[in-house]
Amino acid sequence: MYRYDDFDRQLLAERTAQFRDQVARRISGELTEDQFKPLRLMNGVYLQLHAYMLRVAVPYGTMNGEQMRKLGYIARTYDKGYGHFTTRQNIQYNWPKLNEIPDALADLATVEMHAIQTSGNCIRNTTTDQYAGAAADEIEDPRPYCELIRQWSTFHPEFTYLPRKFKIAVTGSPNDRAAVRVHDIGLRMHKNDAGETGFEVIVGGGLGRTPFVGKTVRDFIGKNDLFSYLEAILRVYNRFGRRDNKYKARIKILVHEVGVDEIRRLVEEEWSKIRDGSLRVSDDEIAQYIAQFAPPAFEELQANDPEFERRKQAHPDFAAWVRSNVIAHKQPGYAIANISLKPIGGIPGDATADQMELVGDLADQYSFGDVRVTHEQNLVLPHVKKADLFALWAELNSALLATANLGFVTDIIACPGLDYCALATARSIPLSQRISERFGDLERQYDIGELKIKISGCINACGHHHVGHIGILGLDKRGKEFYQITLGGDASQDASIGKIAGAGFSEAEVVDAIEALITRYIDIRTVGERFIDTYRRVGMDPFKEVLYGDR
């Protein structure tokens, strides 16, 4: 398993000490809020409606059991006993006291965790496939490249004051689970005609108030050239990105305004100057990074475990969970176990201190100490023996962590919304809870099939509503919450931005509207069609009709 090096350790210690000093100077009045705000943001500290918020990075969503337990400890010690896992594969705490945050950061540093690059106009934490290193459909583990990106970008002197924040996502599998097409840069691993592994480079995707699916600037870049190529893109962005207007400062606007061909020309020109320079990464170096993420010591097992099959027969609840939450592993006899943080009627992405500590323990016991955070606000134990799945399920079940709804209608993404967020225009969580309750029955969910509902509490789109099969955006209409529905969004390899169905719905109407859409889908779907497939076949009109009739 990968470890921070001494450089990181020292850097973290310095950063924490520095922040402790800055907090003390703010509290004594030596620093004004204007002076302090950029400093706290650099350390992941926001001010929300009710309190401060601390955002802690989980680099590319990978943690060990000890780190997970520490997140639980932080929740109990410095917060009110829970935390919120986000679409950025991070965790947010909602109630930390400013004068205690340096202690929390010091505690996190003991397990090599931190809040760096969770805020500000820098290259943010790189996100990736939550099944990295485990998925049966993966070409190669993407995390060594994520780690290289982390090292290249952390405190990169040229890139700490970019025109705006910058997000990179990487997938090592053709089935994109990291939404790479809606990031500033998306990297999709694939093989070229010569059989070499490299990346398609996608630029200018993004959500927020102006959503775009990214454009391919290069079909294939070899691994050795990846970093000089990324550097070239960042330089072009740094030079031409619009600093005059916050809303036009993301690279997606640049790509949209000047066109991908011109961006490609600029990037290639810049790259030709630096491609043979110090950023070229040798095969040996890459091999070192790959070694840091070497697979755990898997046992040689039969693909099928008779005891596992017998348990499924005997326990329908377990069988249901296996069917929806367990995914094929590349190693025979192993499986990937998803832990849903979407109990029926619960708060998407929230986990209690006890739950986090339990998951940390279960990771140690059943998954080689490896646990992941997904951008869909769930957790994953990536390497579980099939023979252990039943015992694991029983423990998860007793902690309300075994909801069998992965990818189904109640597996909803929701941002904190107006219940916590200072920027929100409406609440998102209560709506997700009501939808979850409406469709809570498992048989009904399985009948509906894969359906991704994503809810944001304002136009910033932290809840990814633009790429929900059904997206919901909460707005404020003359002091009342109301909800705009988009259809046809998709975050996968077939990425698309949803289209607005029409006028918004009141809080009272919106759940019925969602149900009407789903009922229409069931009426008109053909065999094997998911909601998104039906929508793509029939278009908006049949759905509009049930929402608005002749209106």
Place this chain on the structure above:
Amino acid sequence: MSLQVVTANRLDDGLAVFMTADDGWSTDLRDAVCAEDAPQAEALMARADTEKQQVTVVGPYLIDVAQEDGVLVPTKYREVLRTLGPSVRTDLGYQAG
């Protein structure tokens, strides 16, 4: 003009607070000092937004409030939530008592 009070978040713990008549801050909106017209509101803001106040609170701003059955309540739902806590966790925040 609607009645207004000054709100902010407390510097040390970040909690929502409301300015009182003696230029202090209370976690209870009912203790807040009210402005009845624009000049009064401006004067309140001037008292809230000083260098000295910066050591106690962050980001003071005016909010609209109304008298309902003799108590002050915010007009905007966002501010109602700040006087209560998250609607999805009624066990937390001021509403938890």
